[in-house]
Amino acid sequence: MDTFDVLIVDDEADFRDSLLKRLKKRNLNVSGAGSGEEALAVLKEEPVDVVILDVKMPGMNGIDTLSAIKRLRPLVEVIMLTGHANVEVAMEGMEKGAFDYLMKPMDIDELLYKLQDACKKKRLNEKRERPVAPRSGSAA
Amino acid sequence: MSPIRRLISRLSGKKRDRSLGENELAELRAAFASRYHHFKLLLSANNKALEIMSEMEKALSGDRSFSMSFVRSQSTAVAVNVFSIVKNLDELAPDKYAELYERLKAIREGINETLAAKRLPEGDRMVAQLSEIGRDMAGLVGSKMANVGEMAGALELPVPDGFALTSAAYQRFMEETNLQAEIDRRLQSREGENLGDLYALSSEIQNLIVSTPLPEELSKAISVAYTELEERTHKGVTVSLRSSALGEDGSDTSFAGQYRSVLNVSGDNLDAAYKEVVASKYGLHAIVYRQNRGIRDEDVAMCVGVMAMVHAVSSGVTYSRNPLDAKDDSVIINSVWGLPKSVVDGSVAPDTFVVSRDPVRISRRDIRVKAQKFVCYPEEGVCRMDLTGKEKSVLPSLDDDHVTALARIALNLEAHYGAAQDVEWAVGPHGTIYLLQCRPLKQITAENGRKGLPESGSAIISGGGTASPGAAAGEVFVIRKSSDVLRFPKGAVLVAEQALPRWAALLSEAAAVVTEQGSLAGHLANVAREFGVPALFGVPGAVGLLENAGLVTVDADGCAIHRGRVEEVLSNARAGRKNLMEGTAVFEALKAVVQWIAPLNLLDPDAPAFKPKNCRTLHDITRFCHEKAVSEMFAFGREHHFSERASKQLYYKVPMQWWIINLDDGFDKDVPGKLVPLENVVSVPFKSLWEGINAEPWQGPPPVDTRGFMSVLLEASANPNLDPSMPSQYANRNYFMLSKNFVSLTSRFGFHFCSVEALVSARQGENYASFQFKGGAADLNRRVRRAHFVADVLEEFGFRSEIKDDGVFARVEGHPEALMEEKLIVLGYLLMHTRQLDMVLANDSAYATHRAKMVGDLTRILAARPPKPGPPPEEKEAARLAAEGE
Incomplete structure (x- = not known):
């Protein structure tokens, strides 16, 4: 798969930087943001295909950031990546349109595959005549 | 209506529209590509979900240890993947199976309820005075302090004055400072790492705890309690701080030696010492221990006992019965000069006194050379091993009166609790006996007679004492310093000079343990017994003799170590290791949560019951969706008239x-x-x-x-699917x-x-x-x-x-x-x-x-x-x- 643009949003600078480096080595265009607010600012300015988003962050939390991203850029795919193993929070994220909810520690190759799958989904959605809104999971 | 449905409705029911323009063709291709991608995502989530389910079920078979982090992250991961499956099926067949979202919701609520069950501390006071504590207060002050309070109160035995910092104090410290959330996150993120990485994680968490200031109210409560203790004893009294974790020292899981005690602490250093004890909850061996024993991290609240220091002349441990032989009811007393640290951590071979119970009489004295003693000096923080002096080192560390007095106390405690006890004590400068703690003693049923050694005389060494029974074979690995722990190969025989508690982290990896020094009363011996790891302590010259021995067989029952693997010895040994997880809180939590996840009820896709509303587990949903996704893809591919994607006959x-x-x-x-x-x-x-x-x-x-052929005929007449005139599910092609x-x-x-x-x-x-x-x-x-x-x-x-x-x-x-x-x-x-x-x-x-x-x-x-x-x-x-x- 060709290269694409990834934004890592995590308040833990060490984690963010090391993931950034490792993904860059795999030829992705990667940038980082330390908070939800910062991430939204980046999304307004730069092209992003897939966002890797932490759940627990000071300020705007991951779930709120996810909703804001989906409002701002409905086609951008969001992968939650967190140390927070909680079924309810994970389900909330999925219902709000997250592509996946992954838990640290994450194998880098597996993460790369997830990123590729998410990006492919975005590309396919872009080709369709109009973007498809994320379905709400609470359909009944 | 989704774009793909619009396209399909235009195409279906009529021959391929040859007037399709290039744009429409491109659009159609994109729609198909997108559809296929959803199918692929569904398959990948399906695969992952099945993998996790099988891992969870495997964990229940009990051949590995796991923590609550494992239970939580696996439950979360499987729920996420099943959601993904349902969502992608919904993309393939919009709204057709929407009922599945409701089923999923109900199941995940069940999962959540199972995982959320949490124990609350009993009561909310942060400090409890020793004089008001009884054995029924273990939920507030931990069982160690509850027993100390019981000895002081109900039994009127001599115990140093003091107080306990309760589970409520611990809870406030962890929650008001957000420490708990941060620790959970770090533990989760580093799950499954090797011992080396775990070591780094352990010190990270401990540093985090030690560097977090106590909530002001807690700090104040500690200082008030200390001032009151000063008033009851003397100004500037130094104290010991000991862990008294909830669940510690229960009869099933003795957390022997997993946590820290801080001795000789002055009033202005109480906060730091308290945090140090609390931090030891996350010591490497404590983390590994909890994991191996299936103890939920959140069930361990670290209560701390604060007691006036006893400047001990001698001290030790009394067993009200022989811990290594349930049939032996002699009282056994291990004693050293100075504080009991050296008998507990196995660094000094203690004097041993065996006392018959009725009448109370000393039946054996084993006086060892106790070259060192552990002492604390009144100046803050100074505790060290001192030389005892040539003359004193060979003298008994207890006189006969003290021996019999200690035996009587142990027998009283046994009678009071109705079970064998393990009692730690110290003798003060004026000969007064102080009791420091007591806990239930777990005895081992010794087998009749020692197994005979193999004829070959292959023993490299024999001698020492059985610290934990059994026999095992493995490569020798000598441990000299803490960093050696990180290099310890799984399945090796741990050989060390001293039986130090910090080697306990290796007991889940070690085949057997051999040490030159250390008593059967020590923490390491306790943990070895609990883990069912054969251990032989007090084997003279073991390190030197075994260093390059390679593969050896340790016969802890027969007190010998043989070269190579001696099957005869191994098969003589008692039944293998216990399934350590079964019955533990973590195991039960996994078992409960798996009920929502792994059982498969929807077996037959042709049965009328194969419906979303009958999905009772995540596995059911997975199975249902997979079946439907394949048939949706299939029906779609076969029925529409888009030539590029239509079904074709293989030529x-x-x-x-x-x-x-x-x-x-x-x-x-x-x-x-x-x-x-x-x-x-x-x-x-x-x-x-x-x-x-x-x-x-x-x-x-x-x-x-002939019978085979008859059987085919009979079945054919009974099964309508086999009748060629019936519309049949078997009429499909390949x-x-x-x-x-x-x-x-x-x-x-x-x-x-x-x-x-x-x-x-x-x-x-x-x-x-x-x-x-x-x-x-x-x-x-x-x-x-x-x-x-x-x-x-x-x-x-x-x-x-x-x-x-x-x-x-x-x-x-x-x-x-x-x-x-x-x-x-x-x-x-x-x-x-x-x-x-x-x-x-x-x-x-x-x-x-x-x-x-x-x-x-x-x-x-x-x-x-x-x-x-x-x-x-x-x-x-x-x-x-x-x-x-x-």
Whole structure:
């Protein structure tokens, strides 16, 4: 798969930087943001295909950031990546349109595959005549 | 209406619209590509969900230890993947199965309830005075302090004055400072790391705790309690701080020595010392210990006992009965000069006194050379090992009066608690006995007589004492310093000079333990017994003699170490290690949560009950969605009129009875018309499957014994599906759905239903092949027999298989491409050659003959495969099949 643009949003600078480096080595265009607010600012300015988003962050939390991203850029795919193993929070994220909810520690190759799958989904959605809104999971 | 539905409604029911413009064609292709991508995402989530379920079930079999982090993260991951499955199915068939979201919601609520159960501290006061504590207060002050309070109060035994910092204090510290959330996050993120990384994590968490200021109210409460203690004792009294964790020292799990005590602390250092004790909850061996024993992190609240220091002349541990032999009711007293630290951590070999209980009389004295003693000086923080002096080191550390007095106290405690006790004590400067703690003693039932040594006299050393019974073999690994812990190889024999508590972290990895010094009373011995690891302590010269010995057999029962692996000794040893997880809180939590996840109730897709509303577990949902996704993809591919994606008949020399739906990139180019030549199919798993199908000519139906044939006839008349005049589910043809890296085959060979699904690509972790085989014309007995036969052959080639009635479900996953191709060849071969096998599987000898033939064939076929690219497979068999038709 060709290269694409990834934004890592995590308040833990060490984690963010090391993931950034490792993904860059795999030829992705990667940038980082330390908070939800910062991430939204980046999304307004730069092209992003897939966002890797932490759940627990000071300020705007991951779930709120996810909703804001989906409002701002409905086609951008969001992968939650967190140390927070909680079924309810994970389900909330999925219902709000997250592509996946992954838990640290994450194998880098597996993460790369997830990123590729998410990006492919975005590309396919872009080709369709109009973007498809994320379905709400609470359909009944 | 979604774009794809609009397109389809335009296309369906009429011949292909030849006036489709380029734009519309492009749009249609995009819609199909998107659809296929959803299908692929569904399969990948399906695969992952099944993998996690099987991991959870494997964990329940108890051969490994796991923590609550494992339970939580696996539950979360499986729920996320199942959500993803439902969502992608919803994309393939919008709103058709929307009811599944509700089922999913109900199930995950069940999961949440199971995981959320949390124990609250009893009461909310942060400080409890020793004088008001009794044994019923273990939930507030931990069992260690509850017992100390009981000794002081109800039993009026001499105990140093003091107070306890309660579980409520701990809770406030962890929650008001957000420490708990941060610790949980770090533990979760680093789950499954090796001991070395865990070591780093452990010190990170401990530093975090030590550097976090106490909530002001707690700090103030500690200082007030200390001032009151000063008033009751004397100004500037120094104190000891000891861990008294909830659940610590229970009779099932003695957390022997896992936590820290801080001695000789002055009033202005209480906060720091308190945090140090709390931090020891996350010491390396404590983390590993909890994990190995299935103790939930959140169930361990660290209460701390604060007691005035006793400046001990001598001290030690009393067992009210022999811990190593349940039939021996002698009281055993281990004693050293100075504080009891050196007897507990095994660094000094103690004097041992054996006292008969009725009448109380000393029956044996074992006076050792105690060259060192552990002492604390009144100046803050100074505690060290001192030389005892040549003359004093050989003297008994207790006189006879003290020995009998201590024995009587232990017997009183035993009577009071109604069970054998382990009592720690110190003798003050004026000869007063102070009791420091007591806890239930776990005794081992010793076997009658020692096992005789093997004749060969292969013992490298004999001697020492049985610290933990049993025998085990392994390579010797000598541990000298803490960093050696990180290099310790799993399954090795731990050899060390001293039996230090910090080696306890290795007990889940070690085959056996041998030390030169250390008493059977020490923490390491306790933990070894609890883990069922054979241990031999006090073996003189063990380190030097064993250093380069390589593989040895430690016979802890026979007090000897033999060169090499001595089966005779090993088989003599008592039953192996216990399943340490079973019955623990973590194990029970996993067991409860798995009930919502792994059981499969929806077995038969043709049954009327195969409906969303009957999905009771995540596995049910997974199974349902997979079935529906495949049939949605299939029906769609077959029915619409978009030529590029319509089903095509496979052509090899002649049109064959195989139909192919290209989902994406399964052909090397656009193939117009209704036939697809074999050479245009470039699907990797398809090609391997095809190779297997054609690898060996089919011998025709095997000779049938009369009963077999009768059985087929009877079944045929009883089963409407076999009546050619009835509309039947068996009237389907053989269909492949495929792409470059994917194949799904649904096939009816005669009376047999069969399906294969496989993903083979460079993404090794996602590779899998699954196989289902069911039905047949013979009676149930023979069909079941054949199911076992197929499972048996598949297991020979590395598949995991499961049999339900006459069906076989087999799976293999995670192998690199080349190996996956071999697995598909095996499946292809079986597809062809198990047809009608049920007719010959009437007896064991037929079973064995056919099994040997098939395994032999397959082994030969796989061995003969040249490295890629291979020659074109022999395809005449497929041609035959084509001629046979349906």
